[in-house]
Amino acid sequence: MHRGKGMKFVGDSRVPAERKPNIPKDYSEFPGKTEAFWPNFLLKEWLVGAVFLIGYLCLTVAHPSPLERVADPTDSGYIPLPDWYFLFLYQLLKYEYAAGDFTVIGAVIMPGLAFGALLLAPWLDKGPRRRASQRPIAAGLMLLAVLATVYLTWESVDHHDWEAAAEQGEMLDEEEAAAVEEVDTEAEGYQIYSDQGCIGCHGDQLQGAGSAGPALFDVPYDAESIKDIAVNGIGEMPADQFDGSDEELDLLAEYIASGGNPEAGGDSEGEEEGETTDEEENAEDGEETEE
Missing domain, CATH: 1.20.5 (Single alpha-helices involved in coiled-coils or other helix-helix interfaces)
Incomplete structure (x- = not known):
């Protein structure tokens, strides 16, 4: 049937009134x-x-996770070590142009460029193929990132002094912990101990700081020997570490010799003297009884 100028009617192209919803096939149809x-x-x-x-x-x-002693912010000799997934960045900050005056480069710029390149990898290589050999840009960036992370992590583990770290992180036993708790931080000797910077190597409670300095709450020296060590040094401790007066040196030596608790030392001496007095009195009483 022809209508108009050469137009041919081929059928009704209108949308049917009953529209069927676009429901996907059930999964059972794909065994x-x-x-x-x-x-x-x-x-x-x-x-x-x-x-x-x-x-x-x-x-x-x-x-189990290794635990160390209670954190001491005054321990200047502590060797920090981050978690294993940050070791590569920890090692990066040891290099000359990523530390010191260039810390911003090693801590912000270089990691930012590296992670930014990985984020942009899908847009830098838009190829439809999935094989790594057919996507050189994305595969190359990923391979470079993996190799750099593994290498820096290995270098960090290899250069870390594990023995010193274990020594400085060793937990105190019960006796040492009890001795630390008895340290009198209100004593005058402790104020001198703090002002002279002894805390940096020997801890805020005389508990020591690992490889930086030994504990002082149970030293095998008397006050005179401690005064000599403070002035002349001993072992790895250099000389002329004390720069106070003679009176302050005497107070510091007595404080360290008493294990950080000079009052307890005095009390114990008094108790010993008291015990001796009681014994003498008993002896005198015995002599009078014999007479």
Whole structure:
């Protein structure tokens, strides 16, 4: 049927009144190619997660996290070590052009460029292929990042002084902890101890600072020997560390010789004297009885 100028009617192209919703096919129509999200897929995910969780718990029981002594902000000799996933950045900050005056470069600029390149990798290489050999830019950036992270982490572990770190982080035993608790930080000798900078090497409670300096709450020296050490040094401790008056030196030596608790030392001496007096009185009483 022809209408108008050469137009030919081929049928009705109007949209039907009854529109069918666009419902995807059921997963059962694709046997072996898909599965139900609930419970099939989630069950597999939970099983895999449970296996890793149990394995992690077994690892924590077999190798518990190492604990160190209570943190001491006055310990200037402490050797810090971040968690393993920051060791590569920790090692980077040891190099000449990433530390000191160039800390901003090593801590901000270089990591920012590295992570920025990884974020831009999908836009730098828009190829549809998925093989690494066919995506040189993305694969190259990822390989460079992995190699740099592994190398810097290995260098950090290799250069760290693990023996010194274990020594400085060693926890105090019960006797040492009790001795530290008895340290009198209100004594005049402690004020001199703090003003002279002894805290930096021997701790704020005479507990020592690992390799920087030994503990002082149980030293095998008397006051005179301690005065000589403070002036002339001993071992790795250099001379002329004390720059106060003779009176302050006497107070400091007596304070250290008493284990940081001069009042307890005095009391114990008094108690000993008291005990001797009682014994003498008993002896005198015995002599009078004999007479």
